[in-house]
Amino acid sequence: MTATLRVEGISKAFGGVHALTECTLTARSGEITGLIGPNGSGKTTLFNIATGYERPDSGRVFLGDREITGASPQRVFGYGVGRTFQLTRIFPRLTVLENMLVPAQHGAGKNGAAGNGGRGRAHRHLRERALELLAFTGIAGHAEALAGTLSYGQRKLLELSYVLIAEPQVVLLDEPAGGVNPSLVNHLAERISELNKQGRTFLVVEHNMEFVMSLCHQVTVLDYGTVIATGSPAQVRDDQRVLDAYLGSGTGDG
Amino acid sequence: MKTGTRAVSQGAAVVVFVAALAVFPLVFTNATVTTFGIDALIFVTVVSAWNFFSGYSGYLSLGHAVFYGTGGYFLVIAARDWNFAGSGVFWLLPLAGLVAAIIAVPVGLVALRVRRHTFVVMTIAFFFIAQLAATNLGVTGGSSGLLPPIPNWAPGTFNNPFYYAALVMGVLAVAASWLIRRSRFGLQLRAIRDDEDRAAGLGVRTMPVKLTALVLSAFFTGMAGGLWVYFIGDAVPQFVFDPLFDLAVVLMAFFGGLGTIAGPVLGALILEPAQQWFALEEANSYGSEILFGLLFLVIILFLPRGVLPTGEEYLTAGRAWLTRRRSGTQSVPAPANVSTQAEGSSR
Numbered sequence: 077m078t079a080t081l082r083v084e085g086i087s088k089a090f091g092g093v094h095a096l097t098e099c100t101l102t103a104r105s106g107e108i109t110g111l112i113g114p115n116g117s118g119k120t121t122l123f124n125i126a127t128g129y130e131r132p133d134s135g136r137v138f139l140g141d142r143e144i145t146g147a148s149p150q151r152v153f154g155y156g157v158g159r160t161f162q163l164t165r166i167f168p169r170l171t172v173l174e175n176m177l178v179p180a181q182h183g184a185g186k187n188g189a190a191g192n193g194g195r196g197r198a199h200r201h202l203r204e205r206a207l208e209l210l211a212f213t214g215i216a217g218h219a220e221a222l223a224g225t226l227s228y229g230q231r232k233l234l235e236l237s238y239v240l241i242a243e244p245q246v247v248l249l250d251e252p253a254g255g256v257n258p259s260l261v262n263h264l265a266e267r268i269s270e271l272n273k274q275g276r277t278f279l280v281v282e283h284n285m286e287f288v289m290s291l292c293h294q295v296t297v298l299d300y301g302t303v304i305a306t307g308s309p310a311q312v313r314d315d316q317r318v319l320d321a322y323l324g325s326g327t328g329d330g
Numbered sequence: 331m332k333t334g335t336r337a338v339s340q341g342a343a344v345v346v347f348v349a350a351l352a353v354f355p356l357v358f359t360n361a362t363v364t365t366f367g368i369d370a371l372i373f374v375t376v377v378s379a380w381n382f383f384s385g386y387s388g389y390l391s392l393g394h395a396v397f398y399g400t401g402g403y404f405l406v407i408a409a410r411d412w413n414f415a416g417s418g419v420f421w422l423l424p425l426a427g428l429v430a431a432i433i434a435v436p437v438g439l440v441a442l443r444v445r446r447h448t449f450v451v452m453t454i455a456f457f458f459i460a461q462l463a464a465t466n467l468g469v470t471g472g473s474s475g476l477l478p479p480i481p482n483w484a485p486g487t488f489n490n491p492f493y494y495a496a497l498v499m500g501v502l503a504v505a506a507s508w509l510i511r512r513s514r515f516g517l518q519l520r521a522i523r524d525d526e527d528r529a530a531g532l533g534v535r536t537m538p539v540k541l542t543a544l545v546l547s548a549f550f551t552g553m554a555g556g557l558w559v560y561f562i563g564d565a566v567p568q569f570v571f572d573p574l575f576d577l578a579v580v581l582m583a584f585f586g587g588l589g590t591i592a593g594p595v596l597g598a599l600i601l602e603p604a605q606q607w608f609a610l611e612e613a614n615s616y617g618s619e620i621l622f623g624l625l626f627l628v629i630i631l632f633l634p635r636g637v638l639p640t641g642e643e644y645l646t647a648g649r650a651w652l653t654r655r656r657s658g659t660q661s662v663p664a665p666a667n668v669s670t671q672a673e674g675s676s677r
Contacts, residue, residue, distance in 0.1 A: 148530070149530055149531035153531055161528075165528040167528070168524055169520065169524050174520075
């Protein structure tokens with residue numbers, strides 16, 4: 077079952093700079109929520125707070141009914157929130173398949189981290205699932221290659237794949253389409269959409285407007301660390317404050 | 331399957347190799363030669379153990395002498411206090427390993443909080459603490475040291491029990507290295523080497539994983555230290571806790587191939603006898619150490635990831651170059667381009 081990820085009244089300052097002020101955002105269960113805003117508006121900071129990489133100065137983070145404010149990234153992942161990074165972080169000197177086996181398995185109990193030798197049926201099952209997922213994202217042909225040899229786009233697919241293998245309830249994607257060629261962007265959008273149809277919840281930071289507008293059910297717009305609009309893509313697109321702050325006059329052309 | 335037959339042939343090669351090592355002291359009975367063999371096998375144990383911690387996790391320890399010396403002193407003290415003698419002393423080796431492993435827990439809990447250079451410096455600091463303690467404490471006999479019991483074995487085959495004890499330890503350490511390399515635990519160690527924070531963010535419990543590796547590594551290192559002290563028949567601080575020991579271990583691992591299974595074996599079997607031989611040949615005992623230092627420079631400059639991985643790269647690049655030459659297109663082989671490919675492959 078998937079849960080709703082909610083951040084409520086989050087504020088965060090770095091030195092004297094207010095990165096986020098009283099931000100509230102909901103990634104509703106079973107939906108794809110977009111988070112957009114100009115560079116430096118605080119999107120990644122909000123992601124970092126939601127996934128435990130940074131602590132908020134005030135405000136709370138909830139996954140379903142569970143408060144996860146200030147939990148370590150390790151814990152947050154264990155609770156079922158997976159994420160990718162704007163600058164993709166894979167394990168370059170492990171093979172693609174090995175990368176897939178790094179994430180702790182929620183099914184394997186809390187001690188999935190150490191021990192049990194990696195043998196046996198559970199391990200074989202995990203390998204099969206890893207290969208299935210790699211086939212799903214389209215990089216199964218590289219399973220035995222070192223991850224460091226993958227292209228930028230393939231790394232993005234790998235990061236998405238290994239986040240998915242742990243069956244997170246909510247997946248946070250930080251600029252999945254950034255710096256990726258257009259056909260791969262479409263491929264990614266299709267995959268995300270398909271996973272969403274299977275019930276997976278997504279929260280996506282993205283600059284590619286076409287990507288966001290076509291994919292997301294809800295969009296939240298950040299500007300200077302505050303939420304200036306939340307609504308359907310169409311609502312957000314027509315919101316005057318959003319037009320002023322971010323989209324400028326040339327909307328709709330992507 | 332192809333990988334299946336490859337595994338079988340590799341397994342056969344390992345069996346033949348171990349069998350050759352087992353008959354070695356029966357063929358070469360000269361005490362100098364078997365002494366070289368014992369030292370080399372002790373280093374096979376230590377370098378393999380060092381490597382499955384440092385090589386896999388990327389946490390380069392320059393303080394394994396702490397565990398080596400702890401095992402050594404424990405063996406001497408335990409043999410004296412509990413009246414062990416002869417081959418009975420060998421039964422103390424697992425205990426010596428255990429004591430070193432216990433020492434590794436606080437060392438790890440402190441040092442593993444920091445990374446890279448800071449970790450290296452921390453391990454050096456622990457090394458000096460251990461050496462100073464051994465020099466100044468009564469239990470270690472201070473600077474004059476302690477003497478282990480001398481076995482009354484027949485002079486002709488005096489070295490053989492030591493040799494076989496060292497061989498068993500070496501085989502166990504390499505087996506542990508192999509098992510860890512294949513396990514989920516080993517995968518987590520290598521993930522930590524590549525990006526520790528990311529691994530933690532994927533639910534890997536990094537501290538327990540690192541600490542377990544260090545403790546296991548200390549266990550084998552402590553056993554090896556125990557055997558070495560028993561063999562040389564003397565335990566004085568400057569040799570039991572020897573900074574050159576740490577450098578030698580790191581050099582052997584780098585020489586053979588950091589993070590590989592066979593690399594540490596190769597490094598130990600080549601460099602330890604080589605160093606011993608230089609030390610014998612050179613009237614001035616520092617000559618061999620200077621040569622060792624030069625070798626270190628050469629390896630870091632030209633074979634930064636070791637003979638095995640880099641050798642494989644040159645082979646791959648050479649083959650590619652040959653293929654290109656045959657097909658008529660000329661271009662210079664570039665080992666650097668394939669460097670990332672050979673790196674993670676297991677051996």
